[in-house]
Amino acid sequence: MNGIVTVARVVLVASGVGLLWLGAGTRTRDQPAALSFTVxxxxxxxxxxxxGVVGVGLPMYMVSWLVAxxxxxxxxxxxxxxxYGLEWLAATDxxxxxxxxxxxxxIGGLVVILGEPEFSAGRTAAVGALAALPSPAMDVAxxxxxxxxxxxxxxxxxAVGVVLATVRQYDHLDTGLGVTLAFVGAWPWLAYLVTLAFPQETALPVLAGCYLASVGASRLATSWYGMFDGAPAAGTVGPEVVLAGLDDSVVVVDREEQIVRLNEAAVRTFGVDRGAVVGRRLEAVLGVDLRALRSADDFEVATAEGKRRFEVTVSALSDPKGRRRGDAVVLHDVTERRTREQRLAVLNRVLRHNLRNDMSAILGHADLVEDDALDGEEVAAGIREAADGLIxxxxxxxxxxxxxSIPRRLGAQTDVAAVVGDxxxxxxxxxxxxxxxxAVPTDLDAGVDRRLLRPVLYNVVENAARHNDADDPRVEVSASVSDEGPAPVAIAVTDNGPGIPEHERRVLFEGDETALQHGSGLGLWAVYWGITRMGGDLAFEDNEPRGTVVRIRLPAAAEGTAEAVEAAPVGEAG
Structure with missing residues (x-):
């Protein structure tokens, strides 16, 4: 029996040297998993x-068993x-x-092995101080x-299940290599488990054989299968990297429409905590359910930057057996594109309409000159008025x-009181x-660009003053802030003038102008487009007893914003 134990110890030492040699050979490889394989x-x-060194002597054999x-x-x-590129252990915590x-x-096992006589070769514990511990402490150990x-x-x-399941799930992974890797560490560990009740002299040869099998499996993985020649993690990590790098927001839901995953773009866009929204229903986060999303070409939703408009694509997610497991919702921000398309259409129609009217007026006055129907001064005034309108x-x-054309700037912050004062x-x-x-609080900041807010406010206030025909014309700008919604900064411009006609308001919210229904100019459109770019809301109310209240809601300034956005002045849209 002693001869067998000696051979087993030699095999163990040789296997240990072989395993360390294989680890040293991969340590310098330029592969992400080379270090973990070396470990x-x-x-x-x-x-x-x-x-192999301690052999069957107690208590070191048991210490070896415990550590392994x-x-x-x-x-x-x-x-x-x-x-395999999984992210389970990506964070330090x-x-x-x-x-x-x-x-x-x-630690508890070491206390037991070194503190109890039964694990010692003699009748006393290996470490007397541990043997002196009170019974409750030993019970805890x-x-x-x-x-x-x-x-x-x-x-x-x-660990074994992860390797085998991952290999089975991804077609780009080698099944033979996966099985080999799974048993590199499993063979010795299983031997330790199976031989726990064996005498040490019997267990040692079994352990030696399993360690030798690990040497062979490790050599097979690094040479025959070329485990570092390819990059199996790329096929696993690749989709994760693509998903994380997408500018579009992606939200994955299960069959009950509960959120199970969302990418970084979605976290940023909606200003949510990933852990807080996973498990919640999609409707609670976006305000709409899957059925509505499938039937809509685009929709407006509140985001961390205010309201934005998105095109949505809903794709069913199925497993390899064709069973539907959930859906992936891709949200593409089209706010800028929709606004640009609308702006081109409105500018085209307004310019053509006003150009036609004013040029008709100029031609009419020219006809009057030819017919001597009006004196030259009156005709000149009419022509000048039409020309001024075109200019x-x-x-x-x-x-x-x-x-x-002002580029969007994330993290913008503007002093509302200063802009209103100007x-x-x-x-x-x-x-x-x-x-x-x-009447604006001096400490009120909005999370918008000053270069957008100023022309929008100027447009509204100037329009209210210009058209005010009251005996005591008055315009008041007020502002406040609430904790409700994504646009809590509220600005109101109240006047006692004739009011904005209903058809002018309706044109804005219907989103386009028609041949029979159009705005008288670009002023309200400039306000609407500017507020849309800032992620805000625009609303109108009748003032009592006369006039209009224009209500503008804007996103609040983000906490920790370093500085306000200051820029060269831009022409005031009117």
Missing amino acids: LMAVLGVTALFL FTAIPLALAVFAVDY RVLAFLTPAVVGG HALHRVGLYYASGVMLV DLGERAREVEEMM VVAEVRSEYPDVEVLS
Whole structure:
């Protein structure tokens, strides 16, 4: 029997050296999983060497058994996750949570092995200080020991299962290589488990044979299968990287329309915490359900930057057997495109309409000159008025294009009181007969670009002052903030003038102008487009007893915004 034990110890030492050599050979490879494979080889090699050196002597044999039984599953699991590109252990807190049960269980096991006589070659414990521990403390050590062993067993099952399941799930992975890798660490570990009740002299040859099998499996994986020649993680990580890198928001839901996953773009767009929304219904986050999304070409939804318009694509997700497991919802932001298309259509119609009318007026006056129906001064005034209208229209169109060409800037912050103060002062100077008031908190910031907010506010206030025909014309700008919705900053412009006609308001919210129904100019459209770009809302109310209240809601400034966006002035759209 002694001869067999000696041979087993030699095989263990040789296997340990071979495993360490294989690990050293892959350590310098430029592959993401080379380091984790080296760690796995090191754990196997060191435990084999240690067992070969200590042989069957107590208590070191039991210490060797404990370390190997606990460490091998951890090393195999880390390698499997790393090699196949899974993200389970990507964060430090996850790694700590993964290692803690095994470490705590290992400490408890060491206390038991070194503190109880039954694990010693003599009649006393190997470490007297541990033997002197009170019974409750030793009971805790036994409990931790059992927890560690059960945990290690669970990790081994999961590690092998992950390798085999991943290989089966992805077509680009080699099944033979997956099985080989799964048993690189499984063979010695199973031997430790099976021989737990064997005499050490009987267990040692079995363990030696299994370690030798691990050497062969490791060599087969690195040479025959060329485990580092390809990049199996690319096929696993590739979809994850693509999903994370998409500018479009992607939300994955199960068959009950509960969110199971969303990419980084969706997290940023909707300003949500990933952990908080996973498990919630899609409708609770987007405000619409899958049925509505499937039937809509596009829809408007509240985001972290205010309201935006999205095109939506809903694709069913099925498993390899064709069973529907859920749906992927892809949201493509088309706010800028829709606004640009609308702007071109409106500019085309308004310009053609006003150009035709004013040119008709000019030609009419020319006819009157020919017929001597009016004196020259009256005709000149009519022509000048029509020409001024065309010049003004062209200037307004230019200002609208300048305002709308301002690039979006994330994290913008604007002092609302300062902008309102500038606008009010300018309108007062232009319309001295109109009383223009402001009531805005001095500490109110909006999460919008000043270059957009100023022309929008100027347009609204100037329009209210220009058309106000009351005996005591008055315009008041007020602002407040609430905790409700994605656009909590509320600005109201109230006047006591004739009011904005209903058909002018309706044109905006129907989204287009028709031949029989159009706005009188570009002023309201400039306001509407500017607010849309800022992610806000526009609404109109009748003022009592006379006039209009224009209500604008804007996103709040994000917390931690470093500085407001200041820029060169832009022409005021009117």
